[in-house]
Amino acid sequence: MNLWEHLEELRWTAFKIVIALLLTTTLSLFMVDSIYDALTRPMAIVRDANPEFQIKQIVTSPFDPVIIKFKLSLLAGIVLGFPIVTLLLWRFVAPGLEKNENKAFIAVATLGSFSFAAGITCGYFALAPLLSILLKFKLEGAEHYWKIKDFMSFAFYWLLCSGLVFEIPLAMVSLARLGIVQTETLRKKRPYVLVGALVVAAIITPPDPISMLLVGIPLILLYEVGILLCAIWGGDKRSLPAR
Numbered sequence: 001m002n003l004w005e006h007l008e009e010l011r012w013t014a015f016k017i018v019i020a021l022l023l024t025t026t027l028s029l030f031m032v033d034s035i036y037d038a039l040t041r042p043m044a045i046v047r048d049a050n051p052e053f054q055i056k057q058i059v060t061s062p063f064d065p066v067i068i069k070f071k072l073s074l075l076a077g078i079v080l081g082f083p084i085v086t087l088l089l090w091r092f093v094a095p096g097l098e099k100n101e102n103k104a105f106i107a108v109a110t111l112g113s114f115s116f117a118a119g120i121t122c123g124y125f126a127l128a129p130l131l132s133i134l135l136k137f138k139l140e141g142a143e144h145y146w147k148i149k150d151f152m153s154f155a156f157y158w159l160l161c162s163g164l165v166f167e168i169p170l171a172m173v174s175l176a177r178l179g180i181v182q183t184e185t186l187r188k189k190r191p192y193v194l195v196g197a198l199v200v201a202a203i204i205t206p207p208d209p210i211s212m213l214l215v216g217i218p219l220i221l222l223y224e225v226g227i228l229l230c231a232i233w234g235g236d237k238r239s240l241p242a243r
Contacts, residue, residue: 013092020084025077032069035076039155042128043146050135055144057151064149075156079120083113108174115170116163122218123162127155129214165222172226173233183230186223193223 028035040057047055059065086109094102135144175181201216 009092013088016088017081017085020088021077021081024081024084025073028073028076028080029069031076032073035072036069038124039072039152040148042124042131042155043151045128046131046135049132055146057148058145059148064147068149068152071152071156082116086113104177108170111170112167115166119163119166120159122166123159126162127158130158133214165219168222169226169229172223173229176230177233181230183227186227186230190223190227194220197223 043055043057090102090105090109093105172181172186176183176186197219198212198216200219201212201214
């Protein structure tokens, strides 16, 4: 297959991906109310648990409901279409891969999908505690009027970051398999990662140890899981326990 044939195949793959995302986004339009209720439920939990703040949800434009529902449908369509996109990409690159590389691609795509879904799930259940933590940052005399559009954007980016953070162990294993890093090196960097995770947690949370630990501990645990997986599947024989 020459260069132009590869480009033609790439063009058709991109076209199929766009069609798939359009279909999943259209399907999501029928579920947008349920998605909206699910994303606003943590806000309702926080409002009921903190009646002194009197949180009010508002829209500031007649177009806000339309934009919000469209964005929710689009984002849900991307999530639903992720397996299809992965399959189409695999079909595009599969002819140029060896048998073991095909297996590795499928394994990474499968584990990555599960890790991303697990991260989004954990992020969703952590959203209400996170909002409660953020409410501790008080401004004297300020009332809480939360724009629904801004809250939806915040919730989306929080869930996206949660999903990406859960990819840390898989990224570590992939780098180890490629020979870019070694398990022993990751172990030696553990103190720096520990301090870095706690510093990040201290910056983004209120100045109390409980809030800092709620954010810092998951980051440290994910790094430790990554080291364990590297020792098992990373391909660095020196990191494996002696038999």
